[in-house]
Amino acid sequence: MERESHVIKLNFLSQAMERLSKSKTMEEVSSEIFDFIQSMIDYTMAIIYLIDYDKNQLVVLAARGSNINNLKKRIKFKIGQGVVGWVAREKKAVVLEDALQEKDIRVRQHFDVDPLIRSYIAVPLITSDHVIGILSISHSKPNLYGPKDVEIISIIASQAAALFEINKRFLRTKSFSDHILQSVNSGVMVINDKLEVIAFNQEAERITGFSADEILGKNIKQLPLKVSGDLWHIVETFKTDKIYTDVDTYILSKKGLQIPISISTSILKDENHIKIGAISVFRDMSRVKVLQEHIKRADRLAAFGRYVAGLVHEIRNPLLPIRTAASVLMSRPTLGEEDRKLIKIIHSESERLNAFMDNINQLAKPSELDNKGAGIGTELTAAINEIFPLVELKCKNHNISIEMNFNFARGKFFVRLSPGQIKQIFLNLFLNSIDAIGENGRISIKIDRAENMAKIIFSDTGCGIAEQDLEKIFEPFYSTKQDGTGLGLSIVHNIVHNAGGKIHVESEIKKGTRFIIILPCVREVKGDGPD
Known part of the structure; x- marks a missing residue:
């Protein structure tokens, strides 16, 4: 009978290992651990702690049988403090037949909010001889746990420790990648194989005016970022494998304005080199366009200035004798009234033309006119x-x-x-x-x-x-x-x-x-x- 019970436990253990290996997040791993233990050993409360070595303390990750928010608000155990602190320091498991009768090690009790702790097990979560956390289970009845229970929980704990460590490294890498993504000074947008946007960085938010929450998870072709029917370069890249490099196009802002952008695209592949999406990197070209327009205008004005300089010279050559002759004729006392009117028109219009030439000349050579005082300011x-x-x-x-x-x-x-x-x-x-x-x-x-x-x-x-x-x-x-x-x-x-x-x-x-x-x-x- 004992042998059959042992075989059943091994089968449960094998199944639990398989489910644990498929878990992706710390929450999923914690849930699988609690489920497995519940199927093998009765408990009223179970807690998983992770060790924060920077602060030398244990932080509650997950719990069953007690409110996790209440647990997180409590004063945290230091390494070496209390039962779990001792397990963390000594890297050894602890089993107590009755915590209320234990004199050497005191278990912290919260009778008003937690189940009574009497039978108690705490095992270290160890990976590469490094303790990363503690798993503890307890029951309100005494004398329920023994060495075999510790052995089974220790086996599952070692598997969980490896998965926790992998998850921590993944989160650290993801955080680093997210930081790089958010720090680049170009807009970045990524779609998956369903054309859903799965990444939209801060610069993309700035350029478009849309927040990531408004964009992520939605089909890109249904987003108001393009005029209906216009080419989506990132979608074209995913569908045809065509790569675009520094292509001038546009993107619509939240206000409906067309923002000129330069876009480059690439294909997103998984570790098996299977296509799973596409990436677009785009830069706001608004300032560049303005700068280019200023340069073009300056070039046009420079060319115009050279043309005008010659034109003014050619017009003023015959204009000067016309103005002089008109002034001389107007000064003659013998000039008839009708002739005087005609000469006055010639004089006033030639003066107006001369003033117009001054304006034209100033447009052509503004820096050469009236520079008195400009040197010192x-x-x-x-x-x-x-x-x-x-x-x-x-x-x-x-x-x-x-x-x-x-x-x-x-x-x-x-x-x-x-x-x-x-x-x-x-x-x-x-x-x-x-x-x-x-x-x-x-x-x-x-x-x-x-x-x-x-x-x-x-x-x-x-x-x-x-x-x-x-x-x-x-x-x-x-x-x-x-x-x-x-x-x-x-x-x-x-x-x-x-x-x-x-x-x-x-x-x-x-x-x-x-x-x-x-x-x-x-x-x-x-x-x-x-x-």
């Missing part, structure tokens, strides 16, 4: 204040208020521009804003310092600029006004660019426009404001 706010008398009356007539906010906490703003160039910038911006507002509105100028740069925000509450016009407003001769020359903002752009600065525009129809200008400061002078 001009105080920005003082130069702006000189413009107000020129626009104040026009603003008043149109019921437009002007607000100024100049932050002098880190000194005055000296920039490498002449007073004339500063006047040219802000006069153009003021006149544009007045035209955009029409009647009843506000113009605001805010100047602050960002490191060694002056940051100017010039905004109005005007009609705004259409999105399709925004990228063209700095191009020569481009104007949305019926009588506009399209030179004002081109001149502003060139002056800022040649001073080593940047200009950017933001606008919303019926709400207004903001020009953000960044200019390098050439020196710092402490003070409370312009003199």
Whole structure:
């Protein structure tokens, strides 16, 4: 009879080993251990502890017969403290016939929330001669456990220890891999063989505006990241094995905006080299596109400047004698009234053409005009204040208020521009804003310092600029006004660019426009404001 019982126990043990080997998580391993022990040995409470060697203490991993949250809140056993602490230190199993009668080793009891502990076993979880935890079982009745019970539990504990250690290493590796995935400065998205998204890193969240929770586990073709029917490169890679490298495409943001991206894809395979999914790595190209557009615009303006320089020269050659002749003829007292009117038209139109040539020439060579004071720097706010008398009356007539906010906490703003160039910038911006507002509105100028740069925000509450016009407003001769020359903002752009600065525009129809200008400061002078 005893032999048959032993065979049955071995069969149970073999089955338990098989189930344990198939368990993937620590929770699954713990559950299998408790189930196996329950099938072999009666208990009222079972606890698995893992050892935290950094803190020299035992941490509750899983429990049966007691509330695990209550167990985790209790003061943790130190290695060498209590029964489980002694087992952890000595690497030896302990079996107690009756914990209430034991004098040498005291078992901690919580009569109000836990079952009474009388019969008690604690065995170490050992792998490679290293104790990683403790398994304890107890019963409220005495004299239930003996050496054979310890032997069976020790066998299952050794198998569990190996699986716990493997799981810990896996979690450590996964945590390291997840950290790398979240740290890369490119968006990463991974799909499985069902086209479900299984990875979506922080940069992918930033680019799209979607959180990982909104994306993970969903079929990629059902996500609002592409216009319906457009090519999904990652899906194409999975289906056809075609690899894409630095392909320019787009991805839709949560707001529905098309974000330009550069995407590369690869196939995801398991350890047996079987295809199980696909990976896409993508970079936000928005800033690059803006930079490329700035370079193209600078190249166009440079080419235009060379052309204009020759054109202005050729037009001014015959224009000078025309202006001179008209002035001479107008000064003659014998000139008839009708002839005087005609000569006056010639004179005024030639002067207008000459002024237009000045604007064209300034667009072509802004850095060569009015450079007095630019070398040592001009105080920005003082130069702006000189413009107000020129626009104040026009603003008043149109019921437009002007607000100024100049932050002098880190000194005055000296920039490498002449007073004339500063006047040219802000006069153009003021006149544009007045035209955009029409009647009843506000113009605001805010100047602050960002490191060694002056940051100017010039905004109005005007009609705004259409999105399709925004990228063209700095191009020569481009104007949305019926009588506009399209030179004002081109001149502003060139002056800022040649001073080593940047200009950017933001606008919303019926709400207004903001020009953000960044200019390098050439020196710092402490003070409370312009003199």
